[in-house]
Amino acid sequence: MFYLTTAIDYTNGAPHIGHAYEKVLADVITRYQKLAGNPAYFLTGVDQHGQKVQQSAAKEDVNPATFVTRLTKQFKNLWQQLEIEHDGWAETIDPRHKSCVQNILQDLFDRGQIYKKSHSGFYSVRQEQFLTDKERNADGQFGDEWGEVVELEEENYYFRLTEHASWLKTFVDQHPDYITPKFRRNELLQALDRAAESDLCISRPKSRLRWGIELPFDEEFVTYVWFDALLNYISFAGYRATPAANLPDFDQLWPAAIQIIGKDIMIPAHAIYWPIMLHAIGFNDSQIPRLLVHGWWNIKNAAGQAEKMSKSLGNVIDPVELANTFGTDAVRYYLVRDIHTGNDSDFDLSRLVMLYNTELANNLGNLCNRALNMSKRFLNSTLSPSDYDDEQCQALRAKLPLCVTNYRQAMEQFAIADALTAVIDYISAANGFAEMQKPWELAKDQEAQARLTTVLTHLTEVTTHATIMLSPILPSASHRLLQQLNAPQLAELKLDQLAWGVLPANHQLGKPKPAFPRIDLPADD
Ligand code: MSP
Secondary structure (H helix, E strand, O other): OEEEEEOOEEOOOOOOHHHHHHHHHHHHHHHHHHHOOOOEEEEEEEEOOOHHHHHHHHHOOOOHHHHHHHHHHHHHHHHHHOOOOOOEEEEOOOHHHHHHHHHHHHHHHHOOOEEEEEEEEEEEOOOOEEEOHHHEOOOOOEOHHHOOEEEEEEEEEEEOOHHHHHHHHHHHHHOOOOEEOHHHHHHHHHHHHHHOOOOEEOEEEOOOOOOOOEEOOEEEEEEOHHHHHHOHHHHOOOOOOOOOOOOOHHHHHOOOOEEEEEHHHHHHHHHHHHHHHHHHHOOOHHHOOOEEEEOOEEEEOOOOOEEOOOOOOOOOOOHHHHHHHHOHHHHHHHHHHOOOOOOOEEEOHHHHHHHHHHHHHHHHHHHHHHHHHHHHHHHOOEEOOOOOOOHHHHHHHHHHHHHHHHHHHHHHOOOHHHHHHHHHHHHHHHHHHHHHHOHHHHOOOHHHHHHHHHHHHHHHHHHHHHHHHHOOOOHHHHHHHHHHOOOHHHHHOOHHHOOOOOOOOOEEOOOOOOOOOOOOOOOOO
């Protein structure tokens, strides 16, 4: 089973385009795996505990449970609107998750992997966190952003991260494909020496944080949110569903084939804490899953410089509004088309419109129109067999296996934009073929009937192939096109079966309808 997870989103604010990108990327990969014939299971969800949630709820004067329920709904609705077809749904307030986390904590505590100690240091009352020297300004002081800073002594529970640091180093050395893309693995290698040099504080006293999972061995404390959240990947796969046993599903699912996260949460959470947690719990090296680390969607400011999207800068792109305006197809397409997985990209509405209009409305739309409308007008929508063949037809047919190979290779490397390029090139080749063959001229010539049938059959075949290869990215457009092609059963076709002749002789096509209406932006005043 190809088990795939994403980060679980914080429910302390509304979803933005960055959250949407990660889920679309994961959904495309899952749907591609299914198309490639591999059973796949996709888990995503929400991260509902922690200081940030407690603070945001307090600001609105509601209790955290009410607050997270409301935000969770917003995320769920968005995933539905964007056609994110997840198989599992992780909510960290779920009792199943809580009992798994507590079982693991108890076990680690019993084995001496968690211990209690006292820590004294500088504490920011406003940010509710201990500060280190890293937080000091050039003049050695803590800046105004920290508010009142007091010296505080506090007892907490610590996880023996340092004990496993050398294991992690060896593991990363021995697993060159542990992190995709490669340059992120290099970042990890550079950070490894520093990153696990102190143990991880995994508790918060209830006096300053109540909204979390209580430690099973000390009711005065709750679990640090990252320790709780990371465990969602195994708790929702059925690990330690009871104190002693896993659900049978767990062995089918674990290890995850790939865990998708953004670059900001690779170090230390996913590439240091997480593998070490798994190792300490008792997972062996072959059970440590690979990470796919994606880049960020940024936004250009008035001066043309890329900056981070953030609520405080007021530059956040709302995916709900975007999908309401341009449709789910356009949003999904843009989010995987205009970024190279692993790198950053600048969100640009004019490029969303341009790419949609050029590649879908014009290029693919044109091909669909030629294939379906001309077949209706000239062949009464029936693709009857024809003996006509020529070099141009052969050349077009030869492009299919090439396209499938490039598409598959790119998809296997999670390079969705490259997979799309392969399909778009194939569509362009078919449009070029149409311009050379000129079926609209052939239709005027009684003698050219066989050739016309062959040409339109070729155009319809390519439309069908493109529809199938685009289905992971544009599931509903692909569904609509298969209806028009009168071939809904091809939704079950596997990539290996994608060969010339997917539509049988004498196939009767359905009713054509423009699949990708152009988007026209109102002109700027
Ligand atoms: N709750 C943690 C993750 C816990 S996983 C056990 C978290 N949540 S988050 O809501 O802040 O981010 C969720 C995901 O969205 C992360 O992978 C993050 O990298 C991603 N993105 C947040 N902003 C983004 C962009 N602007 N662009 C692309 N992805 C971004 O971190």
